[in-house]
Amino acid sequence: MSTYLRTLGLEAASGTQSISSARLSEVTGFTAAQIRRDLANFGHFGRRGVGYSVEGLRLELRAILGVDIEWSVALIGVGNLGKALLAYKGFNQMGFTIAAAFDNDQRKVGSTLSGLTVEPISKLAERVRELGIQLAIMTTPAEAAQEVLDSLVASGIRAVLNFAPRRLRAPEGVQISNVDLTIEVEYLSHSLSQRRLS
Amino acid sequence: MSTYLRTLGLEAASGTQSISSARLSEVTGFTAAQIRRDLANFGHFGRRGVGYSVEGLRLELRAILGVDIEWSVALIGVGNLGKALLAYKGFNQMGFTIAAAFDNDQRKVGSTLSGLTVEPISKLAERVRELGIQLAIMTTPAEAAQEVLDSLVASGIRAVLNFAPRRLRAPEGVQISNVDLTIEVEYLSHSLSQRRLS
DNA sequence: GGGTGTGAAACTCTTCACAGCG
DNA sequence: CGCTGTGAAGAGTTTCACACCC
Numbered sequence: 001m002s003t004y005l006r007t008l009g010l011e012a013a014s015g016t017q018s019i020s021s022a023r024l025s026e027v028t029g030f031t032a033a034q035i036r037r038d039l040a041n042f043g044h045f046g047r048r049g050v051g052y053s054v055e056g057l058r059l060e061l062r063a064i065l066g067v068d069i070e071w072s073v074a075l076i077g078v079g080n081l082g083k084a085l086l087a088y089k090g091f092n093q094m095g096f097t098i099a100a101a102f103d104n105d106q107r108k109v110g111s112t113l114s115g116l117t118v119e120p121i122s123k124l125a126e127r128v129r130e131l132g133i134q135l136a137i138m139t140t141p142a143e144a145a146q147e148v149l150d151s152l153v154a155s156g157i158r159a160v161l162n163f164a165p166r167r168l169r170a171p172e173g174v175q176i177s178n179v180d181l182t183i184e185v186e187y188l189s190h191s192l193s194q195r196r197l198s
Numbered sequence: 199m200s201t202y203l204r205t206l207g208l209e210a211a212s213g214t215q216s217i218s219s220a221r222l223s224e225v226t227g228f229t230a231a232q233i234r235r236d237l238a239n240f241g242h243f244g245r246r247g248v249g250y251s252v253e254g255l256r257l258e259l260r261a262i263l264g265v266d267i268e269w270s271v272a273l274i275g276v277g278n279l280g281k282a283l284l285a286y287k288g289f290n291q292m293g294f295t296i297a298a299a300f301d302n303d304q305r306k307v308g309s310t311l312s313g314l315t316v317e318p319i320s321k322l323a324e325r326v327r328e329l330g331i332q333l334a335i336m337t338t339p340a341e342a343a344q345e346v347l348d349s350l351v352a353s354g355i356r357a358v359l360n361f362a363p364r365r366l367r368a369p370e371g372v373q374i375s376n377v378d379l380t381i382e383v384e385y386l387s388h389s390l391s392q393r394r395l396s
Numbered sequence: 397g398g399g400t401g402t403g404a405a406a407c408t409c410t411t412c413a414c415a416g417c418g
Numbered sequence: 419c420g421c422t423g424t425g426a427a428g429a430g431t432t433t434c435a436c437a438c439c440c
Contacts, residue, residue: 003365029367033434037401037433046399047400050399051400066384066388071387080281081286088279091383094380096383135387165204167201177385179377182200184377185375187200188358188359190199191357218422220421231411234424242422246418247419247421248421248422250422400440401436402438403435404434405432413427414424416423
């Protein structure tokens with residue numbers, strides 16, 4: 001869905017009015033049948049014989065993905081990766097505002113990064129309430145990850161993007177997405193290794 | 199497999215000799231049946247009635263994942279994310295050495311980051327050959343991504359970790375892993391949105 | 397004609413459950 | 419007895435192919 005929305009953005013920029021599943025297939029690499037089924041899952045967005053209205057489908061997808069409204073985000077863990085994400089402009093473009101940054105390292109607390117003052121994790125619950133934060137990005141070390149997640153859940157956050165290389169245990173109703181560089185890069189080295197042998 | 203290897207590292211550190219699929223299941227969150235099938239896919243590593251030898255299985259998994267040898271990596275695109283990955287120590291621990299960094303921005307070329315001098319992309323093929331680089335990490339803008347990938351493929355690289363939010367077209371035999379923050383964060387906002395409605 | 401939406405078939409992945417081995 | 423390895427069942431996903439509507 002994300003990919004479709006992004007593609008529609010490009011198509012809209014080049015002035016296309018209507019788009020078929022076949023055309024979407026060319027650009028995204030998914031099969032046309034797959035695309036039609038994905039879209040039909042959420043409603044009847046297409047017109048037979050014509051295709052999908054680029055603008056119409058964009059609005060639908062934005063609503064489905066929840067990017068029709070602004071989300072406030074907390075970032076926990078201001079290491080190299082955390083800093084990079086703070087500076088990353090893509091989030092803002094997608095309707096995500098990083099509203100607060102936290103770290104447990106006393107040397108980092110109080111410093112200013114990309115316009116935000118780093119706060120201690122003890123302030124988390126308070127700030128989440130004040131700023132209406134609903135989503136968190138965790139870029140902590142693996143050892144701290146479960147403890148930080150528990151604090152996040154306690155302060156009412158129910159969606160977390162986790163970069164720490166550790167499988168986290170969360171209660172029902174808390175959604176966690178994991179981005180694990182270890183897994184990605186080991187998958188590549190695995191496929192390179194396979195080729196040595198054949 | 200990556201996750202299993204990581205878990206075994208922790209178990210080895212605490213001195214465990216042998217581990218069952220049930221214990222691995224507790225720690226990783228995968229079901230015991232899943233774990234047994236995953237491992238049995240690659241060989242008969244376990245002993246019935248006992249479990250898997252922690253050290254033995256570690257060696258097997260390292261070989262399977264190809265992290266029993268050192269890999270040389272090129273990083274292309276020295277923006278915020280690229281810098282963060284250059285400074286990230288996890289790669290070295292896993293046997294990946296970032297041997298060269300490239301960027302097309304003249305202002306960045308020549309600067310030194312984490313001990314590496316940033317080179318222009320025109321030097322790519324030459325340096326890949328000299329340094330024996332087999333793997334690349336792309337942290338370029340989306341617009342440049344396909345062109346950079348084509349250069350990488352031309353210079354002989356056959357495994358790429360892509361952070362640019364664009365689906366890339368690569369010839370047969372070139373393995374691409376995509377890490378797309380857009381997709382991850384939109385998935386979370388989608389699941390938060392669903393909850394508004396129910 | 398053109399292209400969606402969707403049953404049905406094919407395929408893949410996961411879980412069950414247990415034979416068989418240490 | 420304990421735990422792996424694996425057929426078989428079950429669940430989920432993708433592809434096919436075409437009825438149906440614009």
